Amino acid sequence: MGTFIIRRILVAISVALTISIVSFMLLHLSGDLATSIAGPEATAEQVEQIRIDYGLDRPIVNQYLDWLGGALTFDFGRSYYYQSTVVDLIVDRMPITLTLGGLALALAVSIAIPLGVLAALKRDTWVDRLALLFAVVGQAMPSFWFGLTLIVIFAVTLQWLPAAGSDGWQHFVLPAIALGYYATPAMMRLTRTGMLEVLEADYIRTARAKGLRTGSVIFKHALRNAIIPVVALAAVELGFMLGGSVVIESVFSLNGLGQLAWDAISRNDYPVVQAVVLIIALFYIVLTLLADVANAALDPRIRTR
Amino acid sequence: MPLLDVKNLRVDLPVEAGTLHAVRGIDFHVDRGEMLCLVGESGCGKSMTSLALMGLLPRKARLTADRLEFDGIDLTTLSERRRSDLRGARMSMIFQEPMTALNPAYTLGNQLCEGVIRHRGVSRREASERAIYLLERVGISAAKDRLNQYPHQLSGGLRQRVMIAMALMCEPDLIIADEPTTALDVTIQAQILRLLRELQQEFGTAVIFITHDLGVVARIADRVSVMYAGEVIESAPTPALYANPGHPYTRGLLSCIPAPGKTPPGSRLQAIPGVVPSLVGNVEGCAFRNRCPQAQPTCERTPPLKSLLDDHQARCHFADQSVPAPRQPETMS
Numbered sequence: 272m273g274t275f276i277i278r279r280i281l282v283a284i285s286v287a288l289t290i291s292i293v294s295f296m297l298l299h300l301s302g303d304l305a306t307s308i309a310g311p312e313a314t315a316e317q318v319e320q321i322r323i324d325y326g327l328d329r330p331i332v333n334q335y336l337d338w339l340g341g342a343l344t345f346d347f348g349r350s351y352y353y354q355s356t357v358v359d360l361i362v363d364r365m366p367i368t369l370t371l372g373g374l375a376l377a378l379a380v381s382i383a384i385p386l387g388v389l390a391a392l393k394r395d396t397w398v399d400r401l402a403l404l405f406a407v408v409g410q411a412m413p414s415f416w417f418g419l420t421l422i423v424i425f426a427v428t429l430q431w432l433p434a435a436g437s438d439g440w441q442h443f444v445l446p447a448i449a450l451g452y453y454a455t456p457a458m459m460r461l462t463r464t465g466m467l468e469v470l471e472a473d474y475i476r477t478a479r480a481k482g483l484r485t486g487s488v489i490f491k492h493a494l495r496n497a498i499i500p501v502v503a504l505a506a507v508e509l510g511f512m513l514g515g516s517v518v519i520e521s522v523f524s525l526n527g528l529g530q531l532a533w534d535a536i537s538r539n540d541y542p543v544v545q546a547v548v549l550i551i552a553l554f555y556i557v558l559t560l561l562a563d564v565a566n567a568a569l570d571p572r573i574r575t576r
Numbered sequence: 577m578p579l580l581d582v583k584n585l586r587v588d589l590p591v592e593a594g595t596l597h598a599v600r601g602i603d604f605h606v607d608r609g610e611m612l613c614l615v616g617e618s619g620c621g622k623s624m625t626s627l628a629l630m631g632l633l634p635r636k637a638r639l640t641a642d643r644l645e646f647d648g649i650d651l652t653t654l655s656e657r658r659r660s661d662l663r664g665a666r667m668s669m670i671f672q673e674p675m676t677a678l679n680p681a682y683t684l685g686n687q688l689c690e691g692v693i694r695h696r697g698v699s700r701r702e703a704s705e706r707a708i709y710l711l712e713r714v715g716i717s718a719a720k721d722r723l724n725q726y727p728h729q730l731s732g733g734l735r736q737r738v739m740i741a742m743a744l745m746c747e748p749d750l751i752i753a754d755e756p757t758t759a760l761d762v763t764i765q766a767q768i769l770r771l772l773r774e775l776q777q778e779f780g781t782a783v784i785f786i787t788h789d790l791g792v793v794a795r796i797a798d799r800v801s802v803m804y805a806g807e808v809i810e811s812a813p814t815p816a817l818y819a820n821p822g823h824p825y826t827r828g829l830l831s832c833i834p835a836p837g838k839t840p841p842g843s844r845l846q847a848i849p850g851v852v853p854s855l856v857g858n859v860e861g862c863a864f865r866n867r868c869p870q871a872q873p874t875c876e877r878t879p880p881l882k883s884l885l886d887d888h889q890a891r892c893h894f895a896d897q898s899v900p901a902p903r904q905p906e907t908m909s
Contacts, residue, residue: 473676479632480671481691481742482664491690495681571726572680 272567272574276399283556290552291342295335298541307539336366338545347546352538357546360531364551366528367437371446371519372512378451380505385457387462387501388494392466402463406456418449418522437525446523450516454508458501460551465497472496499569506562507555515549578605579749579782580629583643587624591791593856598637599857600806601691603881607751609780611773613797613814615790616828619852622786623672626752630669630783631659647749670741672755674735678727684738685723692745703745710741714771718759733764740772743777751776754786757793769796789827791833799887801827802874803861804857812888812893822890824868862892870894 298395305322307311314319322328324338341347347357390402405414425445426434469475471492478492517529528547535543567573587599599621606612614622627633629644631651646652646667649661659780668691671677679687689703689712698706704723711719714737714796727735745750753772773796776783787793794800794814801811802825810823821827828848839845850867853859862868866873874893882895889895 331609334655394804402613473673474679476632476676476740477687479660480663480669481694482660482662483690483694484660487690487694492679492682496679568762571679571683572728 274469274568276564278371283560287553287556290485290556291339291549292335292554293560293572294545294548296331298545299334302323304539304541308541320503328382336554342546347409350535350541350543351539352540352543354526357542360543361528361550364526364528364531366570368513368516368520370443371450371516374443374447375450375454375512375516376505376509378422378447379454379508382451383455383458383484384462384494384498384501387459388466388489390459390463391466391470391497399463400508404457406459409452409456409552412452414453415518415522417452418519421445421449422522423528428513437487437527439523442523444524446525449522450519455568458504460510461501461504462497466493469497470495495569498567502569503562506558510551510555510558513554521540577648578649579608579754580606580784581643581645582629583641585625585628586639587621587628587633588638588640589624590638591633591639591856592636595856595857596856597759597806599628600855601808602808604801604811606782606784608749609725609776610781610799611758611785612777613787613794613800614803615744615787615794615800616803617788617852619855620803622803623754625803626669626754626784626786629752630663630667632669637900647808651760653656661695664691664748665746666748667750668734668746668748668753670739670751670753670756671742673759674732674756676758677739680727680739683724683726684730688723688738688742688745691742695746699751701891705744707741711738713744713775714741715739715767716741717838724804733742733760733768736760736764736768737771739773740768743782746777747779748781750782750784752784754788755788756785758787765794769793772796782904802877805852805859807863809864809892810890812890813886816885816888820883820884820888822888822895823864823892824870825864826890828867828869 283432299547305318305325307328307534308325309318309321317338340346341501342448345358347361353360386402386405390399422434422445423562425432430443434443472493475488475493478488483492514529516527516531518526520530521533522528528551531543532551533541582602582603582604584603585599586591586597586601589596589598602621604612604614604627611648614625616622624633624637628639628652629646631654633639639652643654644664649662652661662727678684685704685707688707688826689700690700692703692706693700707723708719711722714721716734716737720736724732727738730738736759737754743753755770756772760768770790772783772785775781782892785793785797788798790802795818797814799813800810800817802817802823803809804825808832809827810817810821812822817826818830821830828846831846832848843903848867853863853866861877862871862879865871872893877893879891879893881889882893883889883890884896
């Protein structure tokens with residue numbers, strides 16, 4: 272298990288480095304940075320001045336190494352737009368995104384897994400069909416629309432919860448539901464499929480032949496095996512929710528990372544864009560690593576591979 | 577009183593084409609400490625019979641029986657909860673596929689111990705001690721270390737030994753072994769077979785041994801019941817069955833076995849021509865008649881179970897007569 276984890280960490284580090292190079296290069300390939308920072312009305316002299324001020328006249332390898340060296344010490348430079356360092360901006364925004372993503376995942380998992388198990392156990396009954404309907408609706412409904420519907424019902428009409436902002440826990444309820452529902456169907460259906468497959472397995476028959484209680488057969492013997500692919504999916508979905516919740520953050524006016532990235536892109540605020548891309552990539556890498564370790568903990572066959 | 581008493585057991589499965597009568601009214605009994613062998617080819621209902629005894633039939637299957645008693649307990653009316661108290665504790669099962677019968681996610685120790693902890697309420701340590709004792713008893717070395725191993729770290733033969741140990745954990749009165757050696761290679765088969773016989777005699781456990789192999793495997797049993805198309809067509813103490821088979825199907829099976837020294841090398845092995853009839857819908861008359869070399873017009877009627885010598889019965893119109901001459905092949909014009 273120890274060597275397994277070390278091997279996975281080394282892979283994760285090299286992936287992170289690759290992503291940092293790619294994200295750095297993409298920005299520099301997307302056009303002349305000095306021109307876009309200076310804006311359309313700038314003179315050629317001003318553009319040249321900016322090029323020198325921001326160090327954009329140096330060889331690209333040097334620029335990258337400088338940036339990477341800074342990134343390793345959490346120094347991503349200053350934002351071109353806000354009067355603060357990139358790190359401060361991110362530290363400011365990250366808790367909101369993490370809270371939203373964490374809540375949404377917790378909600379999604381706690382609905383998807385029991386519902387998936389239930390649908391598998393009650394296969395082809397009305398329970399199963401209802402669960403399927405719930406999943407199809409969740410997959411088909413655009414999350415911004417669902418978010419707006421929640422606002423209309425719970426914030427505007429019933430006035431139970433606030434519609435916008437991020438000051439207290441109440442502000443996270445509706446966005447977490449909107450984002451969580453979006454993540455639920457895939458996990459639920461994977462749980463259901465996994466359970467149906469595992470329940471047919473010979474070792475389930477063995478467990479029943481031992482006279483084990485139904486709960487033990489279903490949760491100890493079946494769910495443990497059925498859940499393995501769901502863990503990997505949950506990690507990817509959490510990564511998506513941390514990096515891609517721009518829509519939900521806009522709908523509920525939450526100033527999270529997604530919102531920050533969106534603003535930074537539209538304002539050509541390159542240091543922020545680079546840092547956010549790198550951080551979101553790191554989220555994915557860390558989550559994938561955690562999912563691998565969780566999978567190895569769940570499935571002993573993976574450990575020895 | 578026999579340990580297990582089965583009268584007119586039927587198992588029906590709904591299929592698309594109608595109802596599949598997998599088991600069509602079989603009778604048998606198993607005494608304490610006895611080894612009964614159920615022999616038959618694939619699809620004869622022997623596995624369905626074992627699942628019916630364990631109460632592990634597929635959910636859609638329908639079971640009926642005039643009598644299905646285990647140690648005086650009527651299994652047909654037992655609630656699922658009471659049934660699960662018996663399973664693994666007083667009757668346990670060894671399956672055909674050792675490669676897939678163990679849960680890949682748990683250690684052997686965990687899987688060996690959970691049954692006895694559930695049924696006998698013993699501590700984890702006591703359960704582990706029993707597991708170690710039984711693993712050693714089934715011939716597994718370094719038994720203590722094995723408890724922390726996972727199924728994928730063991731070969732098929734070893735896994736089947738673990739399954740046998742697992743079946744013995746609660747000292748059951750009856751073990752149902754459903755083709756436990758079929759998936760193993762020949763040398764391992766012989767070892768496992770010998771082991772089962774030894775343990776059965778040592779622990780005084782009754783065993784129902786299910787196999788398609790009338791050659792080697794069935795000889796270890798005290799009695800043999802031959803199944804064909806969902807029925808028991810012959811039942812006898814092992815020596816009597818081999819010495820004086822009463823049903824043409826049994827004779828056919830026996831003639832399929834190459835005998836060392838008798839069957840000339842390179843000669844063609846015997847086979848029973850034809851195929852097993854479909855068990856969907858009702859089967860009229862003798863189910864074997866379309867493959868039987870001795871079939872007569874009488875065989876259109878369902879044959880009665882005829883008693884031969886002591887405890888030897890066969891379901892054939894001619895079981896108690898000398899073997900009639902084979903039907904003359906119809907002349908071809």
